[in-house]
Amino acid sequence: MNNKFLTGLATALMTTVGTTTLIGVSLQSSQASNTRDQVDQIGVGTLVGQEISDFQRPNVVSFGPIQPDSTSETASKQIATLYVHPWQSQLAVTLRIRQIPVLTFLGSKAELAALQEQGNDIDPTKIESKAIDRAKAFAKRLNELDNDNTFKAENLSVTLNPDKTHSIKLNSEELIKLDKGVILSDTTRNKAIDALQATNRLRRLMGNAPPLTAIVNPNQPRNNESGLASVRPVTSRRKGMASWYGPGFHGRLTANGERYNQNGLTAAHKTLPFGTQVRVTNLRNGRSVIVRINDRGPFVGGRVIDLSKGAASVIGLVSSGVAPVQLEILGR
Known part of the structure; x- marks a missing residue:
């Protein structure tokens, strides 16, 4: 990455179907230790944590979400915000709920390169990225639920799919599928634990619901009446x-x-x-x-x-x- 890009900072306000999703962009070239010191000083915390030694933490400083424009009536009430940043030489988007990192959507090296080419005027809306699109859609849905008086966080659950991936659901509605493109922001590299952890984080942050201790397994043999698979x-x-x-x-x-x-x-x-x-x-x-x-x-x-x-x-x-x-x- 050239120096011009590494020092480039920008923010973008994305609007989809009348609902505003905040995107904060920050790219830094400092060493990890210096980066963490800066983040701690501004009280933002980690975007993507490291649980295992071979998962490299991104050298990222988050400057927080940008303020909504004056025409938006709902932006100030949003609990879900998105941060675009580099991760292991690829594009990544971390979703936070009430400033707590929950999930990170992984893009590609090509998408990061496309962002690099923008120089100082970084605008994620100008590149095609499945990771950004998925993150926006999920954040939009979570913000909708937060403004829905009938929503109950205890109805959030996690299920095991036939392809061994997991899905976070609201009753029977699939909110997000945790495939290879979506990981727990502070991953443990255990898919089941990560899925349960992400679901419990959403349950707590969106309604202070008690944590789950098991994953729903609809493919469990019929003699297992509980239909639950413990992590x-x-x-x-x-x-x-x-x-x-x-x-x-x-x-x-x-x-x-x-x-x-x-x-x-x-x-x-x-x-x-x-x-x-x-x-x-x-x-x-x-x-x-x-x-x-x-x-x-x-x-x-x-x-x-x-x-x-x-x-x-x-x-x-x-x-x-x-x-x-x-x-x-x-x-x-």
């Missing part, structure tokens, strides 16, 4: 106090050799094998998050797990620092 069986449960750790460790090596990403969904545990998935539920508010063990700790007495800042944010633990939790060990 992973719970092997054991424990209760205790959880804490979180972040800025002072961000970018350092964890005990399993990864670079610690404070905005990912990971945790430190004294004995669980690396890679173990654990559902952590804050017993004060009922919020839960699935994390992956990639570090050792906590080394303060009376605590059973040390969460990343990203995981702590999901379950409302950041401000309190510690909280009683239930751990459900899901295996690896």
Whole structure:
């Protein structure tokens, strides 16, 4: 990418069928550590988190959504916003609900190249991109639902499709199919866990509905009356106090050799094998998050797990620092 493009910043306001969808564009060439410092300073957070070492985090600074124009009566009420950015040398669009990253739509290298050619006047509306179109359609539908008085977040569910993909649904309506072009913004690289995590994030952010613990499997044999496929069986449960750790460790090596990403969904545990998935539920508010063990700790007495800042944010633990939790060990 040429220097002119790397320093180019622009924003675009996309309007479809009378509903405005906000697109913020930001491209930066700084190193990842400097980028994260800048993002933390402006309080925006991560667009695309890193859960595994071979998933490269984009060098992206988000400058937030642009303000709606004065003619739009609904833009200021929107909860879904979109951010166009480069990711692994390809175009990507991250959808946020109330400024929390939920899903990232993956485009192509050619689409990113087309955006590069625009120089300083970057306008995503001037390129053809399936990723942008899908993200716009999904954001538009979510904003419509948020303004629908009959909408209930507890009616959001996730199902397993015959082709092994997953779909997030509202009752029988498919809202989005999680195929190879759509990933959880802080992916765990486990399709089932990612699908459940994304659905639960939508349920919470769009109506504070309780989290799901299973995926609907319509293809289950008839002798299974529940029709539910658990992401992973719970092997054991424990209760205790959880804490979180972040800025002072961000970018350092964890005990399993990864670079610690404070905005990912990971945790430190004294004995669980690396890679173990654990559902952590804050017993004060009922919020839960699935994390992956990639570090050792906590080394303060009376605590059973040390969460990343990203995981702590999901379950409302950041401000309190510690909280009683239930751990459900899901295996690896």
